[in-house]
Amino acid sequence: MSEVGLYEAMSTLRAVRRLRPDPIPEDVLQRVLEAATWAPTGGNRQPWRIVVVRNGDAKARLATLYAERWKRFAGGYEKLMAGMPEEAAAESRKMLDAGDYLADHFAATPAVLVFCFNPRDMAITDAKLDRISVVGGGSVYPAVQNLLLACRAEGLGCTLTTLLCECESEVQALLGIPEGWGTACAIPIGYPQRSGHGPIRRRPVAKMVYGDHWGEAL
């Protein structure tokens, strides 16, 4: 297998929400999971685990929890779209349609990867600040990104979802996640229904990066 280039993979990684139910070969699944293990974590503690959900009953239960939350989220988003310029609203409409598809077919996804983390194994340096903490995510989401990039390399569709975090206690009970472990995201993966990964729309570096001081050009 000729390996996909790093920049090619990163620049064509899309959120792919329309997935086929076809199973994922074990060797492919192993490669995307191993890619996650390679990511850096604070003190190399690797304070995360993945539960790969393929069991039909468990997926059906996750699907119900997901669909409830998606409907609420999509309803709120549609109200926002009323005030958007036409192009942005059209883009959002496409995202919502694909999101509806995912919510309707969540149980038929071949695998849902639930990322768990243990804050007791992390040095969370922003825990005492007067704002919401994010630093614990610094030892989880690099592994998530590695996994998404590996899906892109293997031709697997995927999307990072965090709606199930809202009902974490139900997910913990369903999957037997022990006390002290939280959930960081759930990633449905599978072969794409349509074209899958491809071109992406992002702001240019000049709008995202400053030089030496906020607001100054690099």
Next chain:
Amino acid sequence: MSEVGLYEAMSTLRAVRRLRPDPIPEDVLQRVLEAATWAPTGGNRQPWRIVVVRNGDAKARLATLYAERWKRFAGGYEKLMAGMPEEAAAESRKMLDAGDYLADHFAATPAVLVFCFNPRDMAITDAKLDRISVVGGGSVYPAVQNLLLACRAEGLGCTLTTLLCECESEVQALLGIPEGWGTACAIPIGYPQRSGHGPIRRRPVAKMVYGDHWGEAL
């Protein structure tokens, strides 16, 4: 330029803490910054910015803040090492020595990349849970990981540090970061003093991944 393969980049990305002061060419810097912009974010909002610090006075001030915190962290870590098996203690000793080098030479790093984020532009689904939040990091650290991987591809050493988050208000004042924006990490980058990136030590998939239920083999 023949592009580095995705899996090769991910499996050889190390924390490189001994950096040369040589400047980074503008085209190389642009490529690693663009890689960050490609990462997924919730609703494609891209709620992060980078301040690239190359000014000598600003780096010197960050270096002072960093060294104070590093000394405290390293002191605590040395106490932990007393209880470690010999091999783990030797590994930790190497990490601490490299960390000391970074703390002593922080101001001489050619660039320090400070990642900022705005929680008001994020849907933080774990904000109301009875545990510390991480989900905001899901729209920042994938971009951080893209940037680290791009550094690997370009032969630049780098390491994800979060110690400066402890003194966020000082960093905000120094760099003019506005009210409402937090800091997620600071990444010193530069060409390596020694061999730079290479083999990594991580737990195998079988220790990090469960099948359908916590504790069950995939």
